[in-house]
Amino acid sequence: MGPASRTTLTVNGREHTLTVDNRRVLLDLLREDLDLIGAKKGCDHGQCGACTVLVDGRRVNSCLLLAVTLDGSEVTTVEGLAGPDGEPHPLQRAFLERDAFQCGYCTPGQLCSAVGALAEAAAGHPSAVTGPGVRAGDPVPLGASEIRERMSGNLCRCGAYPRIVEAVEDVIP
């Protein structure tokens, strides 16, 4: 182990204090130290989105975040999306109903990314395809083209994109 730092993280509601090698990225901490293997290592370079989790409610690539930089943060992984009673998140249910995957490797990242994307649109974050008719700061109405653009950071090598878009459309408020 190289130089290390003490870090406290709350993951899916549970607080963990760990001494981590400064080189440890959040993805490896989740998978290797906390045994939360939902977030997947795809490219390990921030290009595929399989490692997407929510940090303080915002979707991020956990493979590019050094764990030492996240002291005090709240992390939600795919394991934390279900309700307290174990009831699947509406988006998880929609993915099942739409059969929005084949091999499933990218699915945890797709789910966390879609949760983040829905929150961003509700908070008035525009995307590259948002038209001039949406007033700055107002919630952005989502349709298929908005979903495709907002989910472009999540690759699916099986090509389940059409079903993923339909699943996300199903849970638009």
Add this chain to the structure above:
Amino acid sequence: MRTFDYVRARTAEEATAAWAATPGARYLGGGTNLVDLMKLGVERPEALVDVSRLPLDTVEELPDGSLRVGATVRNSDLAAHPLVVEGWPALSRALLSGASGQLRNAATTGGNLLQRTRCPYFQDLSKPCNKREPGSGCGAREGVHRDHAVLGHSPHCVATHPSDMAVALAALDARVELRGTDGGRELAAEAFHRLPGDRPELDTELRPGELVTAVVLPAATRGLPSAYRKVRDRASYAFALASAAVVLSVADGVVAHVGIALGGVAHRPWRARRAEEALTGAAPTRAAFEHALELELSAAEPLRDNGYKVPLARSLTVDVLTRLAARHSG
């Protein structure tokens, strides 16, 4: 990845002092590029000074109508800020055309400016690259260079700067605020990045240890019609083959103010000063736009496989100018 020490700074002063006290230190922002380059072994800092939580995360309207954007404001928050969307729309559109939602949530304003080229020779330790290892040669000049520079390159380096945000900042006459160990200074965004010349290892005019603390969007370009257009290999989530940020105002039937910056074509955002000079005071016609871009791009020196960028940059910029001009007449 090589081991490194880690220091979290609480203030800009603390950050520059920590940098000065720590040999081989680098500042760490959102990490979306630096951590990746550390994994690849391209960057090998002995220590990281974490500046991602400095109290520079606010967007502040100044009395003169300009907007000061703190260096740690995240790209997604800046793109969504109502004053940016309404006042400097090209900046919001440029940010939204770059990277992915996840990356924009992590990447900072300062870090976006300081991201390194995505030239594959720069990222591959087994290949020569004067930017990564001065004196080792340039693999791209005679190699795979379809994505590389057509303007302002040198025998030493043909890389492009990958930022969309920086292209908009150059066109909008933004300024970059810096802090070093011996005080602060300011640079025009347009002058922040440099051409490669014989020192391609230097991307910017930053002095050693200097920290980007803010970007200022000037009142002079606030509210002027502006736009950003980017051409890439995919509909989303790809770097620019060519892009254009344009701000245009027309008064009494002639161009009163024009700012044009091109992305994906040079080692820095390419401010099209010759085109701007030709257009200022001229009638905003398609013919005038085409003539101005011809003048600007007469300086282009395409490589073997990227000649397509010259007509591409011309036609997309003429298109953006034409659309902005139509808003004035409409």
